[in-house]
Every structure is written in C-alpha cells, then in structure tokens.
Amino acid sequence: MRIPPRAPLGLRILMHAPRRLLVSVAGIMLAIVLMFSQSGFRNGVLDSQAELIERLNGELIIVGRLKSLWYVEEPFPSRRLYQARTCPGVQNVYPLYLETSRAVWHNTVDNSTRAVRVIAYNPDDPVIDVPEVHAYAAALKMPDTVLFDEKARDLFGRPQAGTQTELSRRKITVVGTFRLGTDILTDANLIMSDRNFAKFFPAPYQRTHLDEVTAGIVKLAPGAKAETVKRQLTRDLPDDVKVLTKPELVEMEMTYWRENTATGIIFGLGMAVGFAVGIVICYQVLYSSVSSYLPQFATLKAMGFSDAYLVGVVLQQALFLSILGFIPALAAVQGLFMVVGNLTGLLLFLTVGRIAFIFVLTVAMCMVSGIIAVRRVVQADPAEVFR
C-alpha cells in the first residue's frame, strides 16, 4: 500500500498493517454505533413523548394542578382561559382538548378497532405547529370530519382523504392527513375541530359541551417575558390550575418517562451499559493497537526521540482511528434510525450536540488508553520492552 512519505507517523503506523487497521476501525465503529443506538433509542422514547408538547404554539401552557404526565388529561374549567386572557403580556389563550381513553378507531381494511389519541381545537386558532390544519380549516369545520396522522402505525390501514369509518361508534370522514408521530402510549393521532370533539366526546357528568379543557396554550404579546407573565398568571388564576413554560412541560413529561416508568428505566439502563461497553471497547482497541507496536516505539526512544514525540504519535493514532470509525458509524446509525423509526413510529434523530458528545467521548477514551499503553515505553528503559 503506497503511503505518502510525508504523512504523519501515527497514520503511517496504522496503515502499515491494513487488515489489522480494518479490524480495529470496525471495532471502534461498532462501539460508536452501540453508544449512538442505545442513547438514540432512549432519547427516541423521550422525544416522541414530548413531540406534541414541542409543537404547541405558545410560550406558556396552563394545565390542571395535578398534571404530571401528558397522557392523563386532568381537565379544568375553560373559564380559566378567559381569566388568563386579561393578564398583561398575554396576546391570546387557545383551548386544547385531548381524548385518549374513549377514542376508538375502526379500521375498515381489516375490520379491527384500536385506541387512538384525539387532539381538538378551533381550526382557526394557531394552536399546534401543524401546517396542514390551517390548509384544511374549512373542511374541519364541517361536521364529523377529522385529519389523520400519516406517521401512524400501519395497523390503521393508512386512511386517506375520503376514507369513511367510525370513531367511537360514530361515523366519521377523513378529510386529509398531517405528520406528527406516535409514542409509547399512542399508536395514532387525529385532529378535529372543537365542535366535533364536543359531539364525539361529551364531557361526562352532565356538564355542557366544551366546559372543560385539557390545556390552555398561551401566546405572549411581543416583548412580554415568559417568566414574568407566568408569575402573574400563577397569582391571578385559582389553584386548580398551574402555569408552566413549554420547556418546563417538556421536562415534566420526560422526567416522568425517564424515571417513573419501567420503559424509561430499562432504556436508561441499556444506555448506561451501552456507554460503558462502548468506552471499554475503545480503550481495548487502542490499547492493543499501541501495544503491538511497543518494540517500535521503544526503538524510537532508544534512537533519541522524546517522550512527548512518542505520546504525540499515539494521540495521532487515537484521533485517526476515532475519525475513521466515526464516519461509517454515523452512516450506519442514520440507516438504523430510519428503519427502526419506520417500524415503530418513534422519533429517532441525531443532533449536533449528541454527535459531538459521543465523538468527544470516543476520542478521549482512545487517547487515554493509548497513553496508558505507551507508558511502558515512556517510563521504563526501552530495552525492557524487548525482554
């Protein structure tokens, strides 16, 4: 293999035995894939649970006092939203209705019924960041119409515009689709108007329709500060509700799933072990790689090269192996996320922050183990290495 004569020594050493290099790179690559996939799956569960909240079009959210997870509705009187509108700094407050327990979708293709999540609001209100609702606003105001989540699991028979079926035993027509995504407890989302919601899911206990809401989405006036308005609203509103910023609500949901569910705990354990194993493997690959060249390093030292030079070569190797393993790993992980994301409907994605974190972790571990491996040469008499 022709190696450019002026290439850094670390790289030349690695390329000297191409087959060994390939195997080492494969080891590093798999360690990285492991760390990304285990953390990606865990984050995917949390991100999916929080997705609907992230898409809410408001800086503050009003929810029932006891709200601790999104799935349990904790409705409160819609009167609170009228009260909230009078607060300074509030531009508007939009009602949001959710139903999970009573919503059952009938799949006309295989005649099955499944639980779904119904999201409802006034189609003219910009409540959720789903552009399709605005486009279909006129159709959604017609009676018994609904939008269906394209990213719902296949078990729903892929309803399209025009599909007619039953929702909780009432006739319904799909007028279009949108894209949101599923989570652990929800296999499909539906969006309908508040008027239709009142008909399909009348409030229990004999109250009039739409008297209770699941959440109030607060849009702030330009220039208003979220924390200030939050404090004011908390003072103004009675204590059957609480006011949270959107990040606080997301954090509340993620905390519940991360710490209070068997799902979150098991995925967290998998993530921790994945990182531990990934780190150990990076250490092991670098250590064996450097160790197999100890005689050569010892010779260099005996020839007069400084310890700093030797450590520098090892650090180069650590960096090269990390980069060489990282690039195919990223590609493999993207592919894995696409496949698993499609199969499960979960949101699996990489962010710059997560990529950077794992990259730094990998390089750091490789460098640490490389230095430890070369210590024998650096500390001892080089001749010792040949014994």
Next chain:
Amino acid sequence: MKASLAVRNLTHNKVRTLVAMGGVCFGVTLLFMQLGFFATMSKIAMLAYDALDFDIVLTSPNYVVVTQAGSFPSANMYEARAHPGVERVMPLYATRHIWQNPVTRIRRPIEILGVNPSDPVSRRPDLERLVPVLDRPDTVLIDRLSRAELGPQEAGVVAQVGARNLKIIGQFTIGPGFEAGLVIVGDQTFARLVGGRPLDTVNVGLIKLKPGADPAQVVEELQRRLPADVRVLTRSELAAKETRYWVVNTAMGVIFGCGVLVAVLFGIVITYQVLSLEVSNRLSEYATLKALGFTDVYLAAIVLKQAVIFAVVSFIPGYFIALGIYYVGGSMTNLPIGMTVGRVTGVFILNLVLCCFSGLLALRILRRADPVDLF
C-alpha cells in the same frame, strides 16, 4: 507441553491479555443484557393470564392485547357453556383506567381486570382467598408489584379510580409488566367504573374444560357453533398472540430485537478483532515454529487451546456482570428479568465458537505463506 505453551502465551503479558479479555467480556455482557431485555417482552405477555385458571378463551375478533381486547356479547358465553366439554365459563373484563394516589393526589394510568367474585378464576392462594371478597361494592385488590407512586397499598386505604372511591381489601402478586399498576375488581364495580357499561358485553371469556376434554377439539367445535363476532382460542394460541403483540407490535419489542442483532454483530467483530490480534502478534513466532518443522495442525492446536482458555475466562466475569444488570433492572422496575440455562449455554457456546474461529482464521495466513515471507 502444548497446553502449557498456550497458557504461557496468554500469561506472558498479563496486562495486555486482561485488556483484550475485557473487550470480549463486555461483549458477552452486552449480549446477555439485550437477550434478557428481549426475553422480558415475552415473559410479561402472559403474567396476568398465567394467574388465571382456564383452558380456552373467547375473544372479540378485534382483540389486540388484554388492555385493548374489544368486546363481544355475553350471550356467546352461555352458548359455549352448553358444550358438553365445558365445565364453566367465567367473564373477564379488562381496561386501562386512572388511579389516584390518595396521599399525593397524583394520577397514573393502570390496568384493571374485572371478574365475577363467585367465579373460581384463579387457583393461586392469595387470589383464591381474596377474589370472593370483591363482591362487596367498590372494593379492589392491588398488585403489590405496582409502582410505589400509586401510594399506600394496605387494606383499608381508599383510592379514587376514575370517578369512584375504591377501598383496597388486599394485595396479590402478579406483576404489572410495563404498566404503572394492576388491580382487580368485581364485575359490578367494574361496570360502575366504566360509566355504567352493561355487563352483557364481555372483554374475554375464560373457559374451564371438564377433565379429559381435548382443548383443540372443543375450540374447533365451538368456533363452528358460535357466530363470527367471537373467536375461540386455546390457552397456548392466546399466549402466542399475546406474546407476538409485545415482541413485534410494540416499539420496545422491535428495539430490543434490534439490540440483540447489534449485540451479536458487536460480539463477532470484537471477538475477531481481539483473537486475530493475539495470533498476528505472534505470527513471527509461529512462523519460526513452522520453519523448525512443527506441523500446521500442531500450531492450530496451540491457537485453539489459547482461544478456549480465552473464551472461558472472559465469559465468567461477563456472565456475573450481566446477572448484576438483571438484578438492577428487575429491582428498579419489578419486571421479570432473569437468566435462563438456555441463554447461558447459548451465549457460552457462541462466544467459544467465535473465539476459536477468529483465532484459526488469523492463523490461515501462515498456512498459505512461506514462513520466510512472514519476517
């Protein structure tokens, strides 16, 4: 002589060998962990049903999983009871509902099962004793393995479920799986909980057969007799269906399955990487032995013995760390995560085979080349 050469190769540089073994050991741990999680999915599928005493079941054609069971008219139950092989039919009601912790007032989703208190639905001592007491209105039994945030579980505690206040009259042990909790109520209480739904639609029909009756045959006969709005299944068919849901139709099942594949791939690459490095580091020494006249078979034997020792010694800590992970996972979640003999054997053999294969593969270079070229 041969054995001690293999051993001495390994102990010549203890630190390097230990680090190498560490890689393989953690690969073993990872595989155990993913297999353990994956196996948990099928274990939790039948946790509730395994506590109930039945041979065949009636379900709606829309049955997905016990908490999404659909329903069918109870008239089918009476029809089924008329069959000569049937001893008794027992309705089972099932749904998800909201439990409120009486102390913190926090609400959580739980799984509720409803049974007729006078039916002998279970032969487990705790349930056998407690289920008949559920005929008192608004009483509930709670699974002691439910998550702690459901609140105090002692008999006498009153908790709000949906809109009703239920009094706990006892605890049982089944395991709520991935749900926050599992409770059992009497059928009248269940009907009041789900808003006055009449008890003449049933979620699952549990059927106990007379001794000597053949379940498969009764299933076939009942399916022919009963209308199409109900399915008949043997206990094992139900188990297969329920397990399939958890393993294939949940995000967790798919992800844990993927995790097993990644772990196997991981194991293969790491083992090859470690073992082939062990051999290629000594390639010049093996070449010398070959030049001295030792046969390829002799050299292969040394490598194999080294690989076997390597496999066994790196397996043991990997196994124990995996046991620790199972313990931590199981105690934090009350999930039935456990080791099985089959899994231990399988992973051990896989590890052994991979180690030997990798070592021998690395040695192949020696067979084809002229020893002098290797220097």
